[in-house]
Amino acid sequence: MKRLFDLTVTLVMAPFWIPVCLLAALALVLTAGWSPIYSSKRRVHGREVRTVIKFRTMVRHADRVLNRDTIPVSDTAFLNIPPDHEVYTPVGRRIERYALTEIPQLLQVLAGSMSLIGNRPLPVNVVNALLQRFPYAEDRFIAPGGLTGPVQLVGREDISDEDRLGLEIDYSLLTTLSYSYRIDLFILWNTVLVALHLRSAFTVPEVRALMMRAAAPVAVPPDELLERRTSGVRFPVAPRSLRLADGRQVDLCEIGYRGLRIVADESIAAGTVLHIPSAITASGHLVAVVCWSRPADDGRIAMGLSLQPGADTVMALLDLLRGPGSGGGRKQGEAAPPSAARTVLPHSLPAAELAAVRERHRDEQPHAA
Incomplete structure (x- = not known):
């Protein structure tokens, strides 16, 4: 178009x-x-x-x-x-x-x-x-x-x-x-x-x-409105089950540019490096760092993840939005079909500034870091 x-x-x-x-x-x-x-x-x-x-x-x-x-x-x-x-x-x-x-x-x-x-x-x-x-x-x-x-x-x-x-x-x-x-x-x-x-x-x-x-319409239910924050726009996704590279099972709840919010049964310490499978990144996975962790509404643990920067991250986020099996046939760096989403995805701080990130989010509701 x-x-x-x-x-x-x-x-x-x-x-x-x-x-x-x-x-x-x-x-x-x-x-x-x-x-x-x-x-x-x-x-x-x-x-x-x-x-x-x-x-x-x-x-x-x-x-x-x-x-x-x-x-x-x-x-x-x-x-x-x-x-x-x-x-x-x-x-x-x-x-x-x-x-x-x-x-x-x-x-x-x-x-x-x-x-x-x-x-x-x-x-x-x-x-x-x-x-x-x-x-x-x-x-x-x-x-x-x-x-x-x-x-x-x-x-x-x-x-x-x-x-x-x-x-x-x-x-x-x-x-x-x-x-x-x-x-x-x-x-x-x-x-x-x-x-x-x-x-x-x-x-x-x-x-x-x-x-x-x-922009084009967002592919989320009408009652799940976009939220504008000082660090950018994030949008919710229906809980999607993800299995990390180390075998842990988590639910993806919210996605943003270089940021995710997940919910898990067990807490993962801030600063932990997680590997989320992705078919298009050079090493076969998307690297994220846990920035904060706190109790979620359902009694489990909500965590904010800061993602590695780079254009591959954007394409990997598209894969996460599309769900399992969406990116297995593409080579590294190959453009994925556009996803119906209306958002400007927010920036996050690098891993070296995790302490500042945790301090900033101390009094906030869980959102992608």
Whole structure:
């Protein structure tokens, strides 16, 4: 459905974007010379690195001076060049102002190497800088990269690295788990309005809430409503019996991004590493760490588990949602069919911060860590 959306919108809008593209290219050639197109290698989707094109809005060889290797990481690992920076050419600054820089990438959308809506492709050195601070940054590449995405509705200069990654991962997971063309249509339409200064920029909570409202229906009973918490959205599942790699039997009660809540007959000490069978991870199982443990309503023991980060975790969670026997025929890294779920799955802390996690959850009802 996403590919159909990309092709339909791009072709229908061709009478508008092709003349704009030609005029912008002509203006760049007349004022800055040949070539009006700049190309660079960028991470687009998964581990895939592709050549991405856009208008050359900066002086020549600006990328040799302004890149993540030459500019030390300070407040942000993303490399955002201010729009008033002297490195922009006069015409290039206007192209940037009206968000026309990426219009040539519509040709790549038609070719199928990019999506119309998605997280922006990133240079490899920027990705490496992000991973040093945010090990879960890989998850922004679960969905194909695009010309514009949820971050552009807020503004790259007006959002922190953490909030930006949060929105990007939210979008990636919604696209993977719960895609609806309404999400992309909402982002595309409002990108145009914000770029033309016909409306003010959104806040991060506004974008997240509107994306979720546009997502596909959730496959849980109507009375089991999604719950928004400071650490993200979690959703309940019907108790599903799981057998851990060590033979223990537990019931999966709630699932979230890098977090599970299980109920077991016996307590498992906080900090214990559990192995949950999974057909698609490299070692054949999904690793989780127990963060907290307390009595459940039914007299058994409820526990919160923090999962290992990484894109494989997302696919393994889909397997858990589908139930036993759903993933046995797939190879490692092979994409699973989308699951009907409407959620932005929450982040969790790494195992090294278990003490802080337990302290945070001390007075809360059991939820996924």
